[in-house]
Amino acid sequence: MHSPGRSRNDLFLNEYLLCLLFDFIADCSFPVTCCQLSPSVMLCRSMCAWSNLQCNRPFTIFFLQESTLPLKDDKRKTVAELQGKLKQKMHSLFRRDVVQPNNLSYPNKYMRPDFDPEAELKDVITEIPGFLWNNFVEAAKEVKNNFGIYKPNILEDLGSLRHGQFRKDIVFKTPESFKFWRCGADSDSNEGFSKCEFIPTDRKTALFRGVLSTELIKDGRTERAGWAAIKFEERGPFMKKRYFCKWSNYSHFLIKCRGDGRTYKISLNSPLLFDVSWGDAHSYYLHTHGGPYWQYEAIPFSKFIHTVRSRIMDKQHPIKNINVSSLMIMLMDRIDGDFSLEIDYIGVVHDRSHLEEHAYEAYQLPILFTEGT
């Protein structure tokens, strides 16, 4: 996949180097036991705080996130550690439920109860060189790929697209294609009985299959059950997010799939820095017709509905593909039984005759009109 624009990437790389330098000084030269905060330490911390606001975090935070992200192999902790961690529960001021630890610098992205933001300093020091070298190599490759002028790419970025022009961004021809895909159902967190798996086939396609069940677990807490999902979230060097910037000028979302007649949900997630926007997404149905024929489903980007945590918002706005960083295909159609969805590729296609910006009304309420809010 192509990375975003050259200037943006150069800026990112420079900030990375600056953060690495200051962070190295802060971690190694000045221990935490020092009582007085020297001016250089304060300068380093302000630099780190400033880098956080720019969505660039120091590498120690990336390292900590890498050790907890389920993208890597997920080692289960012992029951004793889990119980010891769970005893220190935090109750919110107004709620009765337990609040999971959350922080802008150490985000508990998947709300796991065993999330551990602490790490041994010895482990950090021993694993820093390998982590740094590997990510520097990846960053160097990425920077090298950005140079060069290619006319079709420039025309594509400027928005001069031909009718029927398409691109396949997500294909499944190699086992590395499944590196950024995650698969989950409600039985994984003990909230239901649905199961799913996401496996490659021998025809170089991907197969998302399982069993959906809306039966509830009789624990008195679960009210709804029955979902299964796969999610694509690509990361570059230093766990940097990749955005679907190339999709901005295309008009239709394209997926070549072969389903079973069920209705799935395509969700393009666009989380930004602050946690109030982590649930932002644009969703639409993926209706499949089943049968042995492949289905080329082109969904207009104007039809995607603005949702926050799968709830449709009253104020609708069209999707901004430069903010979309992950893609989710979800099944929650409340029909018990097997499901099977075979995917060949996912991409975009352009239709010059599609001029619609947004398919839903975007009301402008009068000022101080409080009835509709």
Next chain:
Amino acid sequence: MKEYGLQKDLDIYKSLLNIFPKGPMIPTNVFQRRFLYYPQQQICCTKLLDEMEWFGVQPDKEIHDLVVNAFGEWNYVTKKAKRMMYWMPKLKHSNAYLDRRKIEGKKLSAIDLGYLALKMISRDPSTRITLVRINEKETELDESDRWLLSAQSLLQRKLLQCLENNSTLYVDGPNKVYLMDNCVKYVGLFSDPKSEYYEKYGEDDMDEDFENWKSEWDEGYEKRQKCNIHEQMHETVLALSVFGKVCQDTAVSWITHLQEKNPSLRNARVLFRTRQACETLVTQLS
């Protein structure tokens, strides 16, 4: 609701909404409107509307009026009713492959469901679906299982005619397809894939060598035959069917029925690859 079988009945929801008293819970000033006036009643009503939404029951104006009479025009639960009135009818008919008006609220037999399933999965508009009754002498099936639906189009017949002699065909099945809540199993007749297959979005090479540019008419009037939709990448679809009961007798009857309009089918070898009790049964009919 599901235990009594009333989860899709709109009148039950109206009766339950009618239980709320009319008048006392309508907010009369800004503070009552803001701070969730009568919270337990509003939460209860919201959960009832959630139940409607979960089971796909479409609200109508009377539901909205019942909520307005109980909680006022712009209360929290009234806004949820308004949102349901806006979004559920808008997204109801977004499925372009299946007309839900033919399935919703109707008691369809297996033949009707099979017909609708074949109509949905056959992507060729010229497909003809025929109902075949199996003769009593040929089989030991039950009375209710002596039927099959066959779907074949003109292009598929031409593909069958152009087959070489002694080529191998496969009857693969059963495969599942869902018509909303109903699951229908279909069987397909396939042959080996061809070297050129149908691809809707093909890779056209950006050729900037102007000397090799040619018009469509340079080759003369006769054009190369385009690949149709039945020539898929990994198999060629020759026919589709829904059986009353997926077994060999019905498959034999289906092949016999297809041979009436496709005489070249008699020269072919047909392999039945049916999944019975999670096993693959391979037999040969020649």
